[in-house]
Amino acid sequence: TQLLEQSPQFLSIQEGENLTVYCNSSSVFSSLQWYRQEPGEGPVLLVTVVTGGEVKKLKRLTFQFGDARKDSSLHITAAQPGDTGLYLCAGRWGGGSNYKLTFGKGTLLTVNP
Amino acid sequence: DVKVTQSSRYLVKRTGEKVFLECVQDMDHENMFWYRQDPGLGLRLIYFSYDVKMKEKGDIPEGYSVSREKKERFSLILESASTNQTSMYLCASGSALHFGNGTRLTVT
Secondary structure, three states: OOOOOOEOOOOEOOOOEEEEEEEEEEOOOOEEEEEEEOOOOEEEEEEEEEOOOOOOEEEEEEEEEOOOOEEEEEEEOOOOOHHHHEEEEEEEOOOOOOOOEEOOEEEEEEEOO | OOOOOOOOOOOEEEOOOOEOOOOOOOOOOOOOOEEEEEEEEEEEEEEEEEEOOOOOOOOOOOOOOEEEEOOEEEEEEEOOOOHOEEEEEEEEEEEOOEEEOOEEEOOO
């Protein structure tokens, strides 16, 4: 089983602050996804990164895939209360249609007004 | 929009009961997955299927089985429910996973 370590596990910040969440593994993944989950709902996909070194931006969120495709980061600029939620990274491994996704344990972010 | 529908949001069952959790997706996805989510443990893969009548064990298949008779439907079965199977169960489909809203199962 491939393992993904997410840090920090909990993060409580004030509105307007910046933050970074990390996702690390000793394994190489073919791609990595970030999800956000709100209470009572299933996770929702934010982004997929595929190429080593890739950077993707989604408004105030910046996602980076490590050069070796073993780690990733999510940076939020000027966080807002609406960003509150559980952020999950998931690494994809296995080929063709027979693939699996391994999830990190998540980072619970609270943005206080 | 892709829709993944789980039949129940909340379920309470007794120890030893046989439990069926149903999941239906409307996007003709080949791949479907069952995860359970527990505090401090994250999402753990129970079973997955990449085609009708195909199934593969995930990381924690013990105590569970699955059925994929039709492409759109993937069922998770607890043959004899136990209290340690109390959890949030999440179904997903597709390559970029689309999740249902989960079934919170309590086994008493």
